[in-house]
Amino acid sequence: MAPRNIDTKQEILRIGMDLIKRYGYNAFSYADISKALDMKNAAVHYHFRGKEDLLTGILDQYLNDYVLMGKQLQGSGFTALQKLEKFIERYSVLTEMECICIIGSVASDFNTLPESVKVKIKELVSLVLQMVEKTLQEGKKRGEFHFTESAKTQALLIMTNLAAGVQLSRITGKSDYELIRKALVRQVKG
Amino acid sequence: MAPRNIDTKQEILRIGMDLIKRYGYNAFSYADISKALDMKNAAVHYHFRGKEDLLTGILDQYLNDYVLMGKQLQGSGFTALQKLEKFIERYSVLTEMECICIIGSVASDFNTLPESVKVKIKELVSLVLQMVEKTLQEGKKRGEFHFTESAKTQALLIMTNLAAGVQLSRITGKSDYELIRKALVRQVKG
DNA sequence: GTCTATATTCCGATAGAC
DNA sequence: GTCTATCGGAATATAGAC
Numbered sequence A, B: 001m002a003p004r005n006i007d008t009k010q011e012i013l014r015i016g017m018d019l020i021k022r023y024g025y026n027a028f029s030y031a032d033i034s035k036a037l038d039m040k041n042a043a044v045h046y047h048f049r050g051k052e053d054l055l056t057g058i059l060d061q062y063l064n065d066y067v068l069m070g071k072q073l074q075g076s077g078f079t080a081l082q083k084l085e086k087f088i089e090r091y092s093v094l095t096e097m098e099c100i101c102i103i104g105s106v107a108s109d110f111n112t113l114p115e116s117v118k119v120k121i122k123e124l125v126s127l128v129l130q131m132v133e134k135t136l137q138e139g140k141k142r143g144e145f146h147f148t149e150s151a152k153t154q155a156l157l158i159m160t161n162l163a164a165g166v167q168l169s170r171i172t173g174k175s176d177y178e179l180i181r182k183a184l185v186r187q188v189k190g
Numbered sequence C: 001g002t003c004t005a006t007a008t009t010c011c012g013a014t015a016g017a018c
Numbered sequence D: 001g002t003c004t005a006t007c008g009g010a011a012t013a014t015a016g017a018c
Helices: A008-022 A030-036 A041-047 A051-074 A080-095 A102-112 A115-141 A151-172 A174-189 B008-022 B030-036 B041-047 B051-074 B080-095 B102-112 B115-141 B151-172 B174-189
Strands: none
Touching: A008 A030, A008 A041, A008 A051, A008 A102, A030 A041, A051 A080, A051 A102, A051 A115, A080 A115, A080 A151, A080 A174, A102 A115, A102 A151, A102 B102, A102 B151, A115 A151, A115 B151, A151 A174, A151 B102, A151 B115, A151 B151, A151 B174, A174 B151, B008 B030, B008 B041, B008 B051, B008 B102, B030 B041, B051 B080, B051 B102, B051 B115, B080 B115, B080 B151, B080 B174, B102 B115, B102 B151, B115 B151, B151 B174
């Protein structure tokens, strides 16, 4: 059959990214992806030899996304607060989709993953934490933020508030996430 | 054969509680449990008809544990800070075991679980959050704590710092968890 | 690039012996 | 209460046709 869609690989990544945030890595199958794209599971194997390769592709996509986001924010002229809020917004949308963040999802399955994937997860977490830390430092320098912890510690506090915030919100409802979101912004403003 | 151990059901629960925190609900099997207890998977089915029944049993066990812990702390004469630190200690030990907390674990798998289990998870989360909130209120009344958020919001901040703290720590190392733990205590002290 | 068909392995679960 | 034996189904994956 002629290529139905030259971006099938990208479509598989898109579906996979949704499934991993919605159900978790060990809970979705190639069949879920092939059904969503109306193809056979063998076709998915053509684009990603095995499930671990797919997970690696998904993580690479997130790495690229965050690098791109970092560059865009850097050249945006945004205040530090606006940059932080752009970051927070990524978590807020998750609560509308019954999803948790990619980092929380792979953290839960971490012990079931091969070493090569664990390394990539570490890269992703380091990248995201450093982005937040850098924004916090900038905001403090500019007098926008007045938190008393180190920028690194404050970044850890924010990251954990957001990551587990979307997890809790899945169980107890979105209002708890909103309380967390507003409080963490008050915290950094000091 | 004569009963090898009259507490086999309790042993299954114990192994199950470890597996769910170490690998996640969808990543462990009855075979993992039967191997750990040197029996056949059919024997596990005798004690817990299906995997969902086992998960329900595990959640009931945690509910009982937390209720017991609440009663013990109530009659302990501890300061609010000491009570909070007893709670935090439960999370600290997880980082030594490559485990995440039960709430984070089931939050990740939440969308794959039947309604009856979801209800029990909500009960567990509500119980734990109320325990923390109550301790925070008590500490504020006694002049031990000086946080500015509502007790409920502060409890949410602490819970999310701890839950995602052990998740991050699994990826980036225990030192990040320690930074979070110390900072959140400073926060409530105000 | 996608298909059919199939191999393999594992999982959850049950029947029936002991 | 635990065993052996087995079933049905699903998941990962591969071979080879188109």
